[in-house]
Amino acid sequence: MPKFDWIHKVLVLGSGAIKIGEAAEFDYSGSQCIKALHEEGIETILINPNIATIQTDPRLSGKVYLLPVTPEFVEKVIIKERPDGILLGFGGQTALNCGIELAKTGILDKYNVKVLGTSIAAIENTGDRERFRQSMIEADVPPLESRSATSVELAVQIAEEIGYPVIVRVAYTLGGRGSGVAYNVDELKETVTKGIAQSRIGQVLIEEYVGHWKEIEYEVMRDYADNCLTICNMENFDPMGVHTGDSIVVAPSQTMTNREYHKIRQVSINAIRHLGIIGECNIQWALNTQSEECRIIEVNSRMSRSSALASKVTGYPLAYIATKLTLGYLLPELINKVTDVTTACFEPALDYITIKIPRWDLQKFKNADRHVGPQMRSVGEVMAIGRCFEEALQKAVRMLDIGKIGLVCNPEDSEFESEEHIRNELANPTDERLYKLSKALRMGLSVSEIYRLSGIDPFFLNKIKNILNMEDKLRKLDLSDSQAVEIIREAKRIGFSDEQIAVCQCTDEATIRKFRKNAKILPSVKQIDTLAAEYPAKTNYLYMTYGGDEDDIELSTDTSKVIVLGAGVFRIGSSVEFDWCGVNTIWALKKNGIKEAIMINYNPETVSTDYDVSDKLYFEELTIERIMDIYDKENPLGIITSVGGQIPNNLSMKLTELGANILGTSAQDVDLAEDRSKFSALLDKLGISQPSWSKLVSIEDAKISAEKIGYPVIVRPSYVLSGSAMRVAYDAVSLENFLNLAAKVSHDHPVVISKFITGAKEVEVDGVSDGDNVLIGAITEHVENAGVHSGDATMTIPPQALKVEVQKNIEDCTERIVKALKIRGPYNIQYLVKDDVVHVIECNLRASRSMPFVSKTRGVNLIEQATLVMLGKKINIQLSPMTAVPHVGVKVPQFSFMRLSGADPVLGVEMLSTGEVACIGENFSDAFSKALQAAEVHIPPKDGAILISIGGDQENKKRVVPIAQAFQEMNFRIYATANTANVLNDSGVNTTILYKVKDAQVNPNILDYLREQKIDLVINIPVANHQTNYSDILTDGYIIRRQAVEFNVPVITNLQLAAALVDVLKKNNPNEQSICSLNEYMDKIPWKHW
């Protein structure tokens, strides 16, 4: 059956900003989807406000709308574009939920837009727990004992029937949001109350708890002719009870027998046949550890995080094939893209093992709970490939970039922890459980005891024990011993890095590298070919291992090769924007005649780790050792380290020292900019203003300098991204604490303290230089005053409140700094502007987070220019940032505080947002209002209610008066806490007092108003110098903010942002927002540099 002939134009919904539970995997699957549509000559329309994604590149998609993925906006695009069909399965739960609304409200029928692939009814059968359960019973697939409840009373009754413990699940939420285990009636009541409030349909599910069963996943495909495949199965290292997004996952399954594997495979197929899925879905299972009994947990009727992972695990392009199936193709009609000869209707056979480990950033959040459980909290993940478990595990630990050099041999391994503490950690796992397992084994806890406490299969625990045993062996080893070569060989086989061995041998990495090279202990290059070598494959998808002795590929001697280092693991501060940079670099290399553009990266969520993107993909560690292994084999022209964010950037000096050729700005010049102290000295030499600064020599000196500079001061470590350990100190005590913290993060790099200028504007410049010509892509202005991390700031291009002279001054400073640093590549400089005076605060000689925002808004692909420069060519365009484009772009951060129980949503110098969106409009408020909605902020209705609570003294509280007045003029009801209310009432704003949360008995109370959805917006501005004080954990401000988050009420903690919102509310009529594609905006730009 060929494709349906009525499909000419298809609308694809994206997933919006990166948030916990929805990350770059949807850029990957969405990009594949669009590619698959294009191949068929189908016109594509994409709606996705995530400007940093690859899929929103107009070169890839037909038309791109940077708009919120909400029914209101999608309808407007449908009216404008009139597509034949819509794809809902490639934009996560965001797209799926939006699609259900569009169908329910009759919009799809009205404009005759057909849902391609899995039908709405089937989607609902998987989303509504009760319907799902019934459907599974009909299909003879065993579901969990469970029932849904819409009230607390009913929930209690059901739980009593099933028996505690039970798990409370919330219908239609992402990443298991709001779910939790209840061991007794009190816990049940608490979780259910919140869950019902958060559920889109006010429903929770009370379910039999199968904690400590094995958790298994299958990726299943089905076409219109009922052909079914399971592409991959995966086994969670963590037992049931830990959300699969927060679980360490192994693929393929390791501990399942043939009977178990194929039994679950078969019931998975039965399940999707009964549901009527067309395309791809992910099924989660619980498997008993004492029998072959299993339970179906969940079906995700769309591409998911797991399906992206499965694609990378197997090399099978799930999203691409799924797209073809939704168009009417059948599986046997499609070709396996890896072999190019065999059919896509097969199930991949692997001859390697992969391990995924999530990455958490919980330590960044004040008050956040670090336990892992039914709610997903991780912000990124890594995948490692090896020929044995130990090898893959140790690689994965290094990939996490959390300062560990492997599972063992880390300094903190020997830090004392009591047995009681460890036992508790095993039974109540946190993000650090993997390391606690080795500690427990070191302490002498038996494998069976650890199994009893943690539920982690002894198969895995024994493997960890192997690693510990090897560490002991290595520590005792004498390298001159005759056994040494064999022991080192075995150590390498089970994933020990040269650095780990060096630690055991009390020597340096270079010595070990030399030793093993002499002994011919070298890694081999192996292919991921989907068929375990059964058929010859032309695949360029590669990994390295010590579990083999032959390279699968012949390495060409052609020198037209360039290695690009990818961004590695995503974390707060480093996300899809760096993947955009990496992929664009690869494209630009190809455009400039490089024969082999080679990518090294290991993040399974990304487009850059799609083997289709580069000429060769090494799915490998970004460590000096591994990069040099590849460099030695490939012998390329050079390496690009400046487009993947901080991980590759930090490696460039070491790589240079080892003789690798770094393309672009020299490592010495990078050091000059990254080293705070050297950079500050350079600025002094150039006579460019900067906040008064001082290099830390000792804590005592620092205190003296701080007194001299005057508090508050900002503590900045070197070589860090997203403000890790960057803090504002308001007094000597906090200064000392922060200095200690900074010293820990910054290792052997210096720490600088500088004056924290309050009330200043922050401005950024992104550009490229070839040493002679300085190209400035844009001057970007922050809405919030300095003090909010640039990653958390709302940004606008062009600046809205910056005088022309100031912009000229910034242009001039930029040119001087860039030339002084001899930049040959991308750069980003951050400025403060106070009283029209420009101060430099930071310079990065690498692509920055705002690169895609600047490039797409200004219609100039900066990465393309940067690549040109790094290949030794000259910039071929001229553009002044002062030349305006006929539109305004606004970038807004996306936060995931809801997923992080306890986390305080207050902004500061350390970045907390998980993603961002950007919308373009005719003016600031047009773009800003769209961007806010795209970041899931509900803009309050015109006659809404607002709660204001401002910290500090009367003077401070008065700053909110104009904002409150503006709200009053717009007929808002205004509530405030007592002291704030007094100030407002005195200034003529009619304000009602709401009592604080701690006065729970006094009415009217804030908590009740939040819970009853009587408040549409909270403006809560804490006093700056209280942010750092740990005694304020339970202050009212925190409780108000946190409760607002829990009940999904927008919270604004910044005065400038509140003012900008007022502006939007005043000017904006939602029906008048412009609906234009990025293509249309770009067409109106007078230059063509895209």
Place this chain on the structure above:
Amino acid sequence: MSDKSKKAVLFFKDGTSFIGKGFGATGKTSGEVVFSTSMVGYTESLTDPSYKGQILTFTYPMIGNYGVPKNELNLGIPLYFESDNIQVQGLVVHELCFEPFHWASTRTLDKWLSDEGVPGIYGIDTRRLTKKLRTHGAMLGMLQVFNSTEEPDFETLLKDCSNIVDPHQTDLVRAVSVKQPCRYNVNGKLSVVLIDCGTKFSIIRSLLKRGISVIRVPYDTSADEILSYNPDGVIVSNGPGDPKRNTKTIEAVRVLAEKIPLMGICLGAQILALAFGADTYKLKFGHRSQNQPALDLTSTRCYITIQNHSYAINTETLNQTPLEPWYINPNDKTTEGVRHKTKPVFAVQWHPEASPGPHDTEILFDKFKKAMEAK
């Protein structure tokens, strides 16, 4: 735990050697070295009689993870094993698991091979080996596990290697077929004669599960004797080696296929084709995996199947027979299933009984049952 210091060598006629560590039994074995890309199911595979005469390599690098279960019976036949013994001559893996964990496990893979006197080698680059076999085709090889005090002598190995007998030139089927007829009865109206060329227990189970009693007879039983059991149908089982050597079976099938519903599985399919005058040939390296697609030429359906065959039916030679191609493998276009144009007679090259492998095509047994009921 096994003595991990035993050396082992896998050696080929062309002088290629793979040096690793030994497990299982100490000693020497030879056979045709083949590979399977199955990721699970080593207990089922190792006991599959079709592997008789072969040294089996698993491409999945970690084998033995869930141990070896006890011999539990279900419907009177073993649940986890496909025959009473390990059938392979030797086993080749990349990494062997010495500390398996599974509720059903009673011993390690190492112990099992030791108990049954089968040598194994681990710690070699099985991907390199697989690529060699893929390029050169399945090859004769020798596997030796040495005592901990012994050192391999490559000259002797090379000499021994030149004397390896091709197992396909021997009576492999006779070695694995049942010696006397035996019965597996269940409550039900139907009964089937299973011509045992090296049957897997799961074929028997697939029939018993459907209420069909089974009379299992030696591979060389005559058509008359088979018909004397008055069965409702006949199944020709899987088995090892060159199908053309089984002249008596071919002769019997020629008669039976005209008279009674008949289903062939794997070797049984090749025998059926030969019985009607079609030809068979040896594949370069065979199909051995659980992920082989089989495309139904009469519909739009494609099934995932477990296959284990070295030989295939020559498609063109079907032209002169009443058989027609039914399924093909879309990858190399080989014929995977044939059926009679007019009679309830069909055969497939794969294993609808699964074990190991997917259950997609168990429906073929239902189809066969219906054919018998319609008779």
